[in-house]
Amino acid sequence: MQKNVGGLDEGIRITLGPLLVVLSVASLQGTARLRPAVTAGAFAVGAVLTVTGLTQKCPGNEAMGRNTHRPSEKLGEEAREVRERALQ
Numbered sequence: 001m002q003k004n005v006g007g008l009d010e011g012i013r014i015t016l017g018p019l020l021v022v023l024s025v026a027s028l029q030g031t032a033r034l035r036p037a038v039t040a041g042a043f044a045v046g047a048v049l050t051v052t053g054l055t056q057k058c059p060g061n062e063a064m065g066r067n068t069h070r071p072s073e074k075l076g077e078e079a080r081e082v083r084e085r086a087l088q
Contacts, residue, residue: 013053020046
């Protein structure tokens with residue numbers, strides 16, 4: 001499977017995923033009060049978001065034909081263009 005997660009999509013997954021995992025662990029420890037089904041759901045969704053964000057591969061994106069990943073070469077070209085515009 002090719003990488004299909006990048007940019008804002010990747011950032012949201014890497015941020016929101018661990019937050020949901022921490023929230024579910026806090027619920028298990030009694031620090032946060034969530035229903036058991038919500039705790040389990042938060043953990044599952046958080047784990048999936050974290051893994052797909054870190055690996056940049058999402059089967060759901062592939063099934064929908066969605067690809068937010070850009071090769072690093074293209075980002076390098078875009079970064080150079082932005083830098084040149086900023087220096088003008």
